[in-house]
Every structure is written in C-alpha cells, then in structure tokens.
Amino acid sequence: MQYTVQKLAQLAGVSSRTLRYYDEIGLLKPSRVNSSGYRIYGQAEVDLLQQILFYRELGMGLARIKEILTAPSFNKTEALHQHRRALGGQRRRLDRLIATVDATIAAHEGGYTLKNKDKFAAFKKQLVDENEETYGREIRAKYGNGTVERSNQKVLEMSPDQFEVVNRLNEELMATLKEGFKTGDPGGALGQKAADLHRRWLGSYWAEYSKEAHMGLAQMYVDDERFTAYYDAEQPGTAAFLRDAVRIYTGSQ
Amino acid sequence: MQYTVQKLAQLAGVSSRTLRYYDEIGLLKPSRVNSSGYRIYGQAEVDLLQQILFYRELGMGLARIKEILTAPSFNKTEALHQHRRALGGQRRRLDRLIATVDATIAAHEGGYTLKNKDKFAAFKKQLVDENEETYGREIRAKYGNGTVERSNQKVLEMSPDQFEVVNRLNEELMATLKEGFKTGDPGGALGQKAADLHRRWLGSYWAEYSKEAHMGLAQMYVDDERFTAYYDAEQPGTAAFLRDAVRIYTGSQ
C-alpha cells in the first residue's frame, strides 16, 4: 500500500502540512520520493505515524516523541513516567487556578450583580468578623478602637478588584518570605522586598501608615502565637524573619 | 513613588523584558518617559500591573486581559465564567491524558520489566478471555476454531507498542464512525474511512484478511446484540452504519 501526503493525511486525520512538517524535522520521512518530488509513504510509515500521534495525544512535544521513537534504546517507560509527573504537576496547577477563578467569580458576582450584592458584602463582613474574633482584642488594645474600625471599614468598602489585588499581594508576600527565609538574611534583597510587600499589603487595610505601627504589627506576629502559627505554617521561623526584615525596613532601633 | 523598569520588575517579580513587552502591546504603559527615554512608572501602574499579573496567573491571554482591564464596561464576570469553562475543559482533557498515560505505563511496565513481565501478559490474557467469554461461541461458530485461536494468539504476542497502535486505531474508528454517522452516508468519505480503519484494526487481530470475513464480521455487529450494544453505545444506529460502510467498502452484493 502506497500513500501520497494527502492520502496519508486523510487516513490518519491530520493535515498534509503536518506531514511535511514532520518530514522537515526528521520525525517521519516518506519511504521514498518519486521522480516528480512527491512524497510516497508505505505501511511502515503509517504504523510509525500512528505511534507518533499516540504520543502526541498524550501531550508530548515532537522532539520528545522523536527521541522515544528513533532511539531504539530509549527508555520509553522512564519517559512515560516523567511525562506522567509533568501532567500531574499541570493538573495540580490547573486545580489551583480553578479554585482561584471560582473564588474570584464568587467575589465578582457578589459585588456586581445586584441580585447577589449582599453576597460579596457578606463575604467581606465575614472576613472582618473572623478577624475581629481572632485578633480583635489584641489589635484594639495595641492600636486603639479607631484604627481597627477604620481598617474594618476599609475592607467592607473594597471592590472585588481591590480584593484581588490584596489577595495577590498576600500571595506574593508569602512566596517572597519563603524564598527570603532560605537566605537567612532579613536585610537582604528578598527580606526587604518582603517587608515592602508587607507594607503595601498593610496599606490595603490601614487608612494611614506609620513606621511605628508597621513595626509594632510585625512584632506582634512573633508575640502572638496565632499570628506566629499563620506565618510559620510552612516554615517555622518565618514570622521572626518578617519581624526582623520590617525592623530593618522601618529603621527601628 | 517612582519606578524604573528594573525596579518595578523586581518589585513585581517579572523581568524588565516583560514590562517592555507590555508597553509594546499597549497593555501597561509607563506614566511618563523621561528626557533620556527611560520608562517611569507610578503607583497607578504598579496597581494595574498587580491586576494584570493576577489575571495572567489564571492562565488568561494578554489580549484578553487587555480587554478586561482597558474597557471599563467589559463584563469581567462573564469573562471569568468563560475562562472557568475553558479551564474545566482543560482539566477534563488532562484527566483523560493522565488515565491514558497510566494505562500505557501499566502496559509498558508489564511488558518491559522482567519483574512484572507476567503483568502485561496477564493483562492481554484477560482481554482474550473476556473476549472469548463474550463473543467466543458466535465467532467460533462463524469463523471456525482456527481463526479464533490465531486471533487470540496474535493478541497474546502483541508488544506494548502494537497494543497502543491498536487502541489508537479503535479510538479513531469510533471517532470517525461518530462523525460519519452524522452525514448519514456510509458510502461517503467518512463512512469509507471508518470501514478502512475497521479493516486495519481487524488486521491487528486477524492473521489474514478477506473481504468476506470482513463483511461477515460487520454483519454480525448488527445481528448480535452484544456487538450492537458496543457500537451503538453513544449513538443508536452506528453498528448498522458501519455494516453498510463495510458492505460498500468490500463491494459486497
């Protein structure tokens, strides 16, 4: 059985351009080329193409497929395992994305559709209440009722967009802290970046900024075990690292 | 607060190239350009960049992000819903890929590691046995013991690679049948492609091919309700469509 590009393309359900491309990169060469320069494929090439398409459907790159299929000694099983790990990573990433999108949608729907307007408000209110319940007394004792009330008010007034920014800032802060902690130097670039992010994150909650208040809050992260637990969740010592970074950042003492 | 490219890049955790690119495509322009041509960004740009990066992390394209952020009237919620649907599709696709890779790995490990050599063999044997149990009597009655034995033997001798090809052929056959069925024309391109795929799929099981045997098998797909159920699973009438396509393909009657 002999096939021209078009025939093989139709048989395999790909475009003729694809076959020419595979020829070009040396992935699938025709068995011969006739006197007019036409590519002629035989049964062996059909079978090989099936294999190529199989691996392609698994989401593998053509270069990888070439390795697997052309080097007979290539360890296909190991390649598959590696690919499987990559896919697993992709899925975890996707799941995270989906969760975030869902949360964002919930916030938007609450915020922008009149029908569910209260939903987002309730969402934020719950956040404020939770915060009050968890940290309220200490923060009020330390910063006074006015500061806390203004902070809560600021959260309640946030638009979904601002809310996103805050969440992103927080995520970035945590990531920077994680990296910075590894360096062990709160005065280093990462430590100071973390302190700066923390200041900006704080700016989303506090109406006015002062170095003293900033430093005071950072100190509380170490003094109050509930804060410590939050920041040390992934890596013990992170809260202290942030406190030290903020101390340097604010130039305290 | 004023930032140059590098500063902003460091602050946001992206490369300066990225910021220039965003400027180039009009996604994020600096607040001003100084006399030396340096890009200067202000607080507003920092905030906008945060939003851009937020949507980027959701896996959105920059063009889409531009729409969302530059057109103030753009329906963000709808865009998010749409994106959510796309992500859902991606996850379903990923899950399918992962299942296939896992199955392939199982076959390979059985086939190639000595330790689990029997596993793949057992896998194939089970397939043969199941087949025997389900269709054995009819097929033996129709084609004789020899044909069935040789078919079973062929399956048992398959390498994992051949196995993959067969599975892929089957998938392609089902897909082509599904599309072809919509056209309602078993003599059309898709119908005949399905018949050809079916022949090639058959070639993986049967030692020798004959038009009569091919046609006979296709007829059985209609006569035997277990076959019919298999092919009609997604769309009733598919088995008959395949029978008709094979009738034309083999030039029977």
Add this chain to the structure above:
DNA sequence: CTTGACATTTACGCTGCGTAAACGTTTATA
C-alpha cells in the same frame, strides 16, 4: 575620566503547525 550598572531599540528564536503565494504534475472532463 573611567568603570560598571543601568537604560534604550532592534531583532531572531522557540512550538506546531495554518495559511498563502508562486509554481510544477497528474487526472478528469469537454
């Protein structure tokens, strides 16, 4: 005044083809 660290623009490279242009070959039809 030099050095080094920044900034700028221009432009090619990567993946996996789609799509078009410009042109030769085979096949079917008038």
Add this chain to the structure above:
DNA sequence: TATAAACGTTTACGCAGCGTAAATGTCAAG
C-alpha cells in the same frame, strides 16, 4: 487532445509571550 481541476512542491510569514543577544546611550561612583 486541450484544458481545467485537483493535486503536488518549496518558501515564508504569522500566532503567544517573552528569552536572549547585540549594539549603543545614560547615570552614579570612585
């Protein structure tokens, strides 16, 4: 048999989102 339609060929740009030079200008420090 002439011609048109349907195929084949090569060359090459385009897509997304930057990475990575290369060539060159600017700024702060020693």
